[in-house]
Amino acid sequence: MWKFLSGYVMIQAEGKNLERFLNLLMSNGLDIKNIRRNGPYSLTLDIVTFDFYRLRSIIRKNKVRIKIRILKKRGLFVHLLVLRFRKALIFGLPVMLALLAIASRSVWFINVEGCDKVSEAEVEKMLYDMGIKRGSLKNSFKLSTLADKIMAEDERIASADANISGVVLNIGIQEATIIEEQGERTGYASIYAQSSGKIKRIVALMGKPCVRAGDIVQEGDLLITGELNHDDKDTMLVCAKGEVIANVIHTFTAVEEPLEKTLVRTGNYVDFTKVSILGFELYKEPQDFSLSESESMSSKLFEGGALPMKLVNQRCYELEEKELQVDTLTLTERAIQKADIIMQESLDKNARILSKKTVTQILDDGSVEATIIVTTEQNIAQIREF
Amino acid sequence: MAKRKKNGKKRIITLPCRVAKMLDLPEEGFEFVLKMTMLGNEYIVIENHRGIYEFFEHNISLLSDSGTVKISGENLVLRETDSDRLYITGNIKGINIE
Incomplete structure (x- = not known):
């Protein structure tokens, strides 16, 4: 391997004192290998390029009468x-290195870790709003303040840290466990199911739980009661507090109609010349049609020379509203997109999505x-005061 | 410090060698003694030689303090060389020290 990297030359030595020649090379510390005797007055050997x-x-120097002939040149160096005569390589290499050096000053990848409730897209959007995106310079933002800004941006993020390794911006977030502020209530209150689902765990901080983990509850069912009975005699009324985590199934539907109103050209048009001075348009387009669109016909008619004036030939087309049939594939995509928007608007922010399935039908x-x-896995507790 | 051998040649015993002997250490580390390591009959490493005297495909002669070392065989190749070390490959048939 080293032999290939440094490069070597296979030579043939011809002469009478070949042994003396070899001893001379060895005593001078030359790296020679694979010495073979070919004849009474010749031998071949491999010698490292630098030593050659x-x-x-x-x-x-030693006045040795030896004739040297190169047989082969091998190795990376060779x-x-x-x-070395390839100019593109000679100049391209420094240019490439310079480009790499310039490119390494920017962030090219954003890696977000620790996302559960807060999606990676949300964190990336936060960063985008702060002016950090792929291609941003590393020194355009401060890492020390970046983590604080992310934390301040979303209350669901308890802590965040940011570091750069190479061209990758690593954002690590730790999500907060939000305990809903139930306030200091003095009256009697119970907790009911906000939506139907299967109870996963129930934590009653105050009051008596009426359901267990694994139970299926309907919307409005009593989950934690604030009415405490002691030996069926005394009844104490408290304000129930707690968290009821359940697996809830949500369905979001959206329908996309096959006909779509679109503006199409009628075929009528009017040619006109647009005049602009100093960027202000003096004459935009004729008002012959109620709905119209303009299109440039040719390149600039008159640039104005030294004057800041421009004349451009344009054509104004009449438009009319028509109902067009949209293909099924586009309709499906639109319907899914619509349902997705509804889902994002309707779902509780703290809900954790466990599974998602999309079904379409014509x-x-x-x-x-x-x-x-x-x-989803979410807290379905809803306090009702009495 | 010289002892006379049977053939009449003088063998010089140096001080480091004497110390090595006293301490039961191997002498090769202190003296320029010819050392030959053979692996089967195809490879031989010769250390502490004094130069190549003869080099042919079937016969290699080396100079050393112990005398001339003659290695006979077939297709003998000096695979690697150093100022005091040689690595010879080939079908080695005999080694003779004269």
């Missing part, structure tokens, strides 16, 4: 020597219905 250049001076009238079925 020293060979001539040693032979001259290949590079061949490439209805009799040609419209497409998209249904997103989401299973």
Whole structure:
């Protein structure tokens, strides 16, 4: 391997005192290998490229009558020597290194870790709003303050840290466990189910739990009661407090109609010339049609020379509103997108999505219905005071 | 400090060698003694030689303090060389020290 990297030359030495020649090379510390005797007055050997250049001076200095002939040149160094005339490589390499050096001053990848409730896209959007995106310079923001800014941006983030390794900006976040502020209530209150689901765990801080983990509850069912009975005699009324985590199934549906109103050209048009001075448009377009759109016909008619004036030929087309049939694939995509927006608006921010399934079907009238079925893990406790 | 050998040649025993002997240490570390390591009959490493005297495909002669070392065989190649070390490969048939 080292032999290949440094490069070597296979030479043939011809002469009478070959043993003396070998001893001379060895005593001068030349790296020679694979010495083979070919005939009574010749031998071949491999010599490292750097040592080959020293060979001539040693032979001259010691007056050895040996004829040297190069048989082969091998190795990386030799290949590079061949490439030394390639100007593109010589100039391209520094340019490439310079580009790499410039590129390494920017952030090219953003890696967000620790996301559960807060999505990676949300964190990336936060960073984007702060002016940090792919391609931003590393010194355009301070890492020490970045973590604090992220924490301040979203209350669900308890702590955050930011560091840069190479061109990757690593954001690590730790989400907060939000305990809903139930306030200091003095009256009697119970906790009811906000939505139907399967109870995963129930923590009653005050009051008596009426359900257990694994129970299926309907919306409005009593979960933690604030009415405490002692031996069926005394009844104490308290303000129930607690958290009820349940797996809830949500369904979001959106329908996309097959017909879409679109503006199309009628075929009528009017040609006109747009005049602008100092960037202000003096004459925009004719008001012949109620709905219209303009299109440039050719390049600038008159640039104005030294004057800040511009004349451009344009054509104004009349438009009319028409109902067009949209293809099923586009309808499906739109319906899914619509259902997704509804889902994002409707779902509780603290809900953790466990599974998501999308179902689409084409209805009799040609419209497409998209249904997103989401299973979440969320707190379904709802306090009702009496 | 010289002892006379049977063949009449003088063998010089140096001070470091004497110390090594007293301390039961291997002498090779202190003296320029010819050392030959053979692996099967295909590889031989010769250390502390004094130069190549003869080099042919079937015969290699080396100079050393112990005399001339003659290695005979077939297709003998000096695989690697150093100022005091040689690595010879080939079909080695005999080694003779004269």
